[in-house]
Amino acid sequence: MPSIVQNQWYVAAYGREIGRELFARTICGESILFWRTSAGAVTAMSDRCVHRRFPLSQSPSHLADDTVVCGYHGFTYDAGGVCVAVPGQTRVPRTARLKSYPVVEQDGFVWVFIGDPDRADVTAIPRAPWLDQEGYTTVCGMEPLAARASLLIDNLMDLSHETYLHGGYIGTPEVANTPITTEVDEEAGVVYVSRHMDDADCPPFYAKSTGITGRIVRWQDIEFHPPCLYLLHSRVAPVGVLPNDDGTDPEGFHVEVVYAITPETESSTHDFWAVARDFALDDEGVSDFLRESNRTVVLQDVTALDVLENVLTGEPDGYQELSINIDTGGLAARRIIARMAAEGRGETVPASVTTSAGAR
Numbered sequence: 533m534p535s536i537v538q539n540q541w542y543v544a545a546y547g548r549e550i551g552r553e554l555f556a557r558t559i560c561g562e563s564i565l566f567w568r569t570s571a572g573a574v575t576a577m578s579d580r581c582v583h584r585r586f587p588l589s590q591s592p593s594h595l596a597d598d599t600v601v602c603g604y605h606g607f608t609y610d611a612g613g614v615c616v617a618v619p620g621q622t623r624v625p626r627t628a629r630l631k632s633y634p635v636v637e638q639d640g641f642v643w644v645f646i647g648d649p650d651r652a653d654v655t656a657i658p659r660a661p662w663l664d665q666e667g668y669t670t671v672c673g674m675e676p677l678a679a680r681a682s683l684l685i686d687n688l689m690d691l692s693h694e695t696y697l698h699g700g701y702i703g704t705p706e707v708a709n710t711p712i713t714t715e716v717d718e719e720a721g722v723v724y725v726s727r728h729m730d731d732a733d734c735p736p737f738y739a740k741s742t743g744i745t746g747r748i749v750r751w752q753d754i755e756f757h758p759p760c761l762y763l764l765h766s767r768v769a770p771v772g773v774l775p776n777d778d779g780t781d782p783e784g785f786h787v788e789v790v791y792a793i794t795p796e797t798e799s800s801t802h803d804f805w806a807v808a809r810d811f812a813l814d815d816e817g818v819s820d821f822l823r824e825s826n827r828t829v830v831l832q833d834v835t836a837l838d839v840l841e842n843v844l845t846g847e848p849d850g851y852q853e854l855s856i857n858i859d860t861g862g863l864a865a866r867r868i869i870a871r872m873a874a875e876g877r878g879e880t881v882p883a884s885v886t887t888s889a890g891a892r
C-alpha cells in the first residue's frame with residue numbers, strides 16, 4: 533500500500549534554489565519543474581512535456597521570458613503550464629497543458645501541494661518563522677536519503693539516539709538517561725515530545741557555538757507537524773539559569789532546529805535541515821561550525837537509515853518491533869500519519885488510529 537500521504541503540502545526546495553533556471557525535483561513520486569517568473573513568483577508544473585514526455589528541465593529545453601520551450605520539438609508553456617505554441621500549426625490543442633501545482637514560498641521554503649489542488653489550503657502550511665526572521669541566523673542544507681520518510685520521522689522523534697549515534701557532536705549520556713514527556717493534540721494533529729535536562733554535559737555542538745564551558749541546562753522541545761515538518765526548540769544555558777517568570781530568557785541560548793521531511797519516492801527522502809540561532813548572529817565562525825557539525829550529524833543519521841532501509845526491504849513481512857517509552861512520540865506520529873494517509877485515500881478512518889499516545 534502506498535505510504536505517501538496525499539493532499540498535503542511538502543517542502544520542495546529552499547527559495548534560494550529556484551531562480552531563472554529550470555530546476556526539477558521529484559516530490560512524492562512526481563517529477564516537478566520549478567522556475568521563477570520575471571516578476572519573482574515561483575511556478576511548479578509537471579516536468580514532462582505533454583507531447584513526447586521530454587523532461588522540460590533537460591537541456592536544450594529553456595526559459596524564454598516567462599515561457600518554457602521544450603527542447604525536443606518546441607512546445608511552449610506559460611507560467612501556468614498552459615501550452616501557448618506548438619510547431620507547424622497555429623491551433624494549440626485544448627488539452628495541451630501541464631499539470632500545475634499549488635506553490636507557496638514561506639519561511640525560506642518553497643512548499644508544493646501534492647494531491648487534489650482544490651484541497652490546497654495555504655493556511656494549513658505549518659510555520660518555521662525563524663528561518664527568515666530578524667534576530668536569528670540560519671545555516672541549512674539538504675541531504676538525500678535512500679530510505680523511506682517514516683524512518684527519518686522515527687529517528688527525529690526519539691532523540692535518545694543522540695547519545696549513541698551522535699556521541700562527540702550532540703550526544704551526551706544525559707539525553708538517553710532523561711525521560712521524555714509526550715503530548716498529542718489530536719485536533720490540530722501535532723505531536724509534542726519534551727526532554728528537559730537540568731544538569732547535563734555540554735556537547736561540542738553547544739560548547740563551541742555558545743562559549744559555555746561548564747555543565748548546562750538543556751531543553752529539547754519537539755513539535756512535529758505530520759506528515760513533514762519537524763521543529764526542535766532547543767534551549768541551553770549554564771546550570772541553574774532558567775527563563776524569567778514572564779517568559780523572557782536573556783541568558784538562554786536558543787536554537788531552532790528545523791527538518792522538512794519530503795518523500796522523493798516510497799523509499800527515498802529529501803532531508804532538509806536548518807539550524808537557526810539567536811546568538812552570535814554575525815559570527816561567521818559559529819555559522820561555519822554549526823553548518824559543518826549539523827551536516828555531519830545529519831549524515832550519521834543518513835548512513836544509519838540507509839542501512840535500515842535495506843534491512844526493511846530484505847525482510848519478510850510480519851517482523852514485530854518492540855517499543856518502549858522513548859518511542860511514544862514516534863508511535864503517535866505514525867498513528868496520525870496513518871490517519872492522514874487513509875483520509876488522503878478517501879477511506880474511513882479506523883478508531884484505533886485516533887487514540888492518544890502511549891507506548892505498546
Ligand code: FES
Nearest residue numbers: 581583584602605
Ligand atoms: S517532447 Fe516536447 S515538444 Fe515534443
Ligand SMILES: [Fe+2]
Nearest residue numbers: 687698829833
Ligand atoms: Fe540523529
